[in-house]
Amino acid sequence: MTTPFDFNHAPFDCLSPAERQRLGECVDVAYFPKNVCLHEANSPVDTLYVVIKGLISEHGEGEILGYYGPQDIFDARAMLSGRAQHRLIAVEDTLVFCLPREQVLDLTQRNPVFGAFFYQDVAARFAVLANRPLQGQLQSMLMSRVDAAYLSKALWVEAQEPVLAAAKLMQKHHATCVLVQGEKEAGIFTRSDLRDFVISEAPAASTPVGPLARSPLLTIEAEAYLYHAQLLMATHTIQRLVVTRKGEIIGILEQVELLSFLSNQSHIVLAQIERAESIVELMAANRGMEELVALLHRNGVKVSQIADLLSELRRHLLGRVFTLLAPPEMLAHTCLLVLGSEGRGEQILKTDQDNALLIEDGFEHPDLAAICERFTQTLLAFGYPPCPGGIMLNQPDWCCGVSEMRSRLLGWIRSASAENVMRLAIWADARPIAGKASLLGPVRLQALPELDAPFLARFALPVLQFDVPLSLFSRLVLDAGSERDRLDIKKGGIFPLVHGLRSLALEASIEAANSYQRIDALLACGQLPTELAQDLRETLSFLHGLRLQHGLNAIAQGRAPDNLIEPAALSTLERDLLKDALGVVKRFRQLIEHHFQLARLG
Amino acid sequence: MNLLNRLSRWRARRALRDPAYAFLFARPPANEWISIDCETSSLDPQQAEILSIAAVPVRANRIYRSEALRLMLKPEGSIAPGSIPIHQLRAQDVANGLSVDQALPLLLDFIGARPLLGYYLEFDLAVLNRQIQPRLGIHLPNPAIEVSGLYYDRKVTAYRPEVDLRLSSILQDLDLPDLPRHDPLNDAVLAAMIFLKLSRMNPDQDSEF
Missing domain, CATH: 1.20.120 (Four Helix Bundle (Hemerythrin (Met), subunit A))
Known part of the structure; x- marks a missing residue:
């Protein structure tokens, strides 16, 4: 049978004659007049469309994210997930071929080259999600090497160690898997293996993890393209790969990280922050943030979105710096605050440090002053200039007990000189980022008395x-x-x-x-x-x-x-x-x- | 439906010999059509024998090509040599085809009471009715929509009484893609595209009208 469907365009040109025949049999044609909506965001999708003639626009967050013209395929991501991400509208009268989702999914399984196209396209759609126009950027990301993505540390246990030990190790490092050193070869024990183990009701403290680990390990070289990693995960329907360099295991590549890398590098930064166990590790995350701002802005992401993202990341970063420096007992009785624009979450580029520490009344710690000093110095090293007004942790004025802070604030309210008003203004934007957040409540500006009309003026x-x-x-x-x-x-x-x-x-x-x-x-x-x-x-x-x-x-x-x-x-x-x-x-x-x-x- | 149409349907209904085909007179499902095209052994509707038939369902804005009915028929006489280059069906190509008696029930079951669409549908209907009349005592009662007629109605003006109704001209003018012709399935899809474009087009949007 002759078919009107043109198989000479990628990815359909890689289908075998039999596959073309089968797909060709189930091609339908649909017509969408100008301004008609093909589907709304979140509606179920059972069709992959190929434009014959006309133009389709993709809408999300009140903006146009992209266009599809003749020969373009859409919406690959919706087809894979079965649910539309965005609203699609016919810009012109548009004719499309309709390919049934089931058939196309089936072909992605059978024909790896065909499948690769769709995974590549998914990454492209992810990029669109981040409001990033498709430029060389995406190509370069796809062609990035595996070690450019965030790799989790490889955690090892011995085969004879109990499951409990493996679980504890995973908990301690927020990891989703551990590697098991067996006699002959290494295996992997993942969170889902742990789940299955729990269901089996075997004793965790006495069952050795060795026999439960799965082997051989699926590995990828650090030098390989991320794109290959994606394919490998898709082919084996697994969520992680063991990354090797010259055969030596150097880390784990999680699928989440891989997708994040392709879509939005912010997740990577966040993961780096969350898992950092030293200031040095945080440094890397800090550098990543600067690149991220430039990248996002260059690609037209809305400023308020960048600001939201960045202030979130920075709050995590500062919070993490403090939790790394301060011992747990200090965290339980103090509260780290960011003030001013950082507190408002409107700071995009780094500016002066505006921060303070509230201490629970009666709490004392011999290292407190030293830790505050180290905090300020660390931020300086991260590139946050000192606050000209001295609103920093290492200044005694901004590192004090709750009652002391309260009487100081009341003093400023009473005198209300220009200088004091600016201090109060900065304090009004305080936001707790680490430690005991409830300490702020009684000393919030709104909670203080004497905020009468003359003061407000x-x-x-x-x-x-x-x-x-x-x-x-x-x-x-x-x-x-x-x-x-x-x-x-x-x-x-x-x-x-x-x-x-x-x-x-x-x-x-x-x-x-x-x-x-x-x-x-x-x-x-x-x-x-x-x-x-x-x-x-x-x-x-x-x-x-x-x-x-x-x-x-x-x-x-x-x-x-x-x-x-x-x-x-x-x-x-x-x-x-x-x-x-x-x-x-x-x-x-x-x-x-x-x-x-x-x-x-x- | 006006009175005259109703009357003729009523007559046809009474003339129907085989009650099994009463469904042809039922109320058709809304927003559904069948685009139909036949390849024949000659261009004379009184002589032509059907070589192949394609019937493609159209529902709302979608052409269900994948659900199309395609029938290959074995003619009783010979295929006019002049028509072979057009439809590219030789005697050996249709040797394993169905007889008209086998094919017609399949076709009628498929189309039901739905309105029919086609390009120069009159010819196809004449050929089909020549076969249906002696068997059922009726012509196909389905409403017939001639897409070139729709196009003519859109295009004709007092200043421009001549409208180019060649298929390729219509397709070009409506900015529709052309498909390899004289494959009945493709021809039926083309007619359906013209129908969808013309029936869903808002005349205000197009400065040409």
């Missing part, structure tokens, strides 16, 4: 500190003097927004520290009009993005990032957006001024 006053660099006629006003032609977007834009929101949140007893969350909470309790809330979100996101872009450029040119942007260097669109953004800042400033009656403080 003085607290909010710095919003007016800097003029918004936008003239009456919506022209950008640039700083005169040595900073000519430059505009400080932190002073003129980000700070008034952040501090205004902080003031409103404090007044409304909102605990959230993140500015976006504060906007949401203020909106929910009626303190912000809907339209302004939306404008504030977008403005903040735009300004943060501009600042990140500027900072990354500076880093690329070997300069330290600053906040002075040159409007002349922006595109017309960016300049217009900047004007709009500053217009919103101006509007918000007026609202704050009015709300807290700042004119009276003049």
Whole structure:
């Protein structure tokens, strides 16, 4: 039978005549008029489509993630999982071939070359998931060597050791498997083997692990391509491979890590942080984070997403540094806090250390001061500059007992000088990241007395500190003097927004520290009009993005990032957006001024 | 369905000799059609014998090519030599084919009461009805949709009374792919594509109309 389906395109060209015949028999054709939705995200998928004519767009998170044109195959990932990841819409009137999922899956099993194409494509889809356009990047990732991915440490037990010992070892190292040293050859004992063992109800303390281990080990050389590792796992339906270098076992490659590597390197960093057992190991994770920021930004990931991801990673990193340095008894009675922008989770590039340690009243430890000092020094070594205001763990002011902190805060509230207000502002954004988080509760700014209207007005006053660099006629006003032609977007834009929101949140007893969350909470309790809330979100996101872009450029040119942007260097669109953004800042400033009656403080 | 159609269906229903085929008059399932194409031994509907038939179900927006019915028939007479290059079916190719008496029940069961689609469907229906009439006493009662007719209705204007109805022209104009022709299955798929595109197209979206 002749078939209209064109087998001359990859991956179908690698099918044998018999396979073509069988697949050709079950090809259907579907027609989707313009603007029709093929399937919604999360709907079940039983078809692999190949575009005959027309164009399909893939939507996720409110953005277009990609297009499929003639000969393109979609959605390989949905076909493998049986469920759509994203919404698909016909951009033009589109004709597609429909290949039944069962048949294609069957062929991926029978024909390894054909199967490889789909696994490759899955990785491509993962990359799309990370909002990363498909460029050379993906290719280079697929062609990365096995040892470029995160390898777990190979943990060994002797064959005569009991299952209990193996389980304890796995628990201690958060591992999913251990290698068993047998007399003849090594085997592997995994979490699922452990599960099966538990079900067998044999005694864990007396049953040797040796006979339960599986061998031979499936290994891959560190020099091999990740892509081969993926294939090997797929072929054997296993979740991990033992990685060797010149025959010597050097680690374990978990499937999760492999996929993570291909999709989003953030998981790798997180895994590195979580499993690090020394500061040196954390160093590597720290370096990975810098690369990650540049990578994500280059590929158009939204700034708020990068910030979320990065602050999460950094909190884990700082928390891990502290838990590695501090003994367990100290962790039980102290609480490590990050303050300021780090606490708000809006810091993308590294800035000054803003951190503090709360100590439970009555707790003393001889090494406490030394550990705090080491913490600060470690962060310096990681590239976090010291805080000019001295808000760091190694400063006695910011490493103290709960009651002491409380009386200090109350003192600042009473005097409310400009300096004290800024200290309180930084404290208002505190977030616990390690140790006993409940210590923060009684000394949260919202929990303190005397937050009356006169105080709140003085607290909010710095919003007016800097003029918004936008003239009456919506022209950008640039700083005169040595900073000519430059505009400080932190002073003129980000700070008034952040501090205004902080003031409103404090007044409304909102605990959230993140500015976006504060906007949401203020909106929910009626303190912000809907339209302004939306404008504030977008403005903040735009300004943060501009600042990140500027900072990354500076880093690329070997300069330290600053906040002075040159409007002349922006595109017309960016300049217009900047004007709009500053217009919103101006509007918000007026609202704050009015709300807290700042004119009276003049 | 207007009164005249209803009347003629009612007459046909009464003329049906074999009650086993009453299903042809049943209410067809919604949004389903059968695209049909025959290859014949000659181009004269009074003489032509059916060599092969393809019937492809269409449901909503999908052409179920994989479920198509394909029948090869053995003609009683000889195949006109002039038609062989077109359909590429020689006497030996159809030697193992079914007889008309074997093939017709399969076809009728398959199409049921569904409306039929085709390109120059009239010819195929004439050839089919010539065989069905003596056996069942009726012509196929199914509604017939001529895709070139749909296309004509879309295209014709007072200024442009002539519409190019050649299949390749229609396909090109509608931006549809061409498939190897004169394989009845492909021809039926092509007719179904034209049908889907024309029936689902919003005229407002296309400046040509």
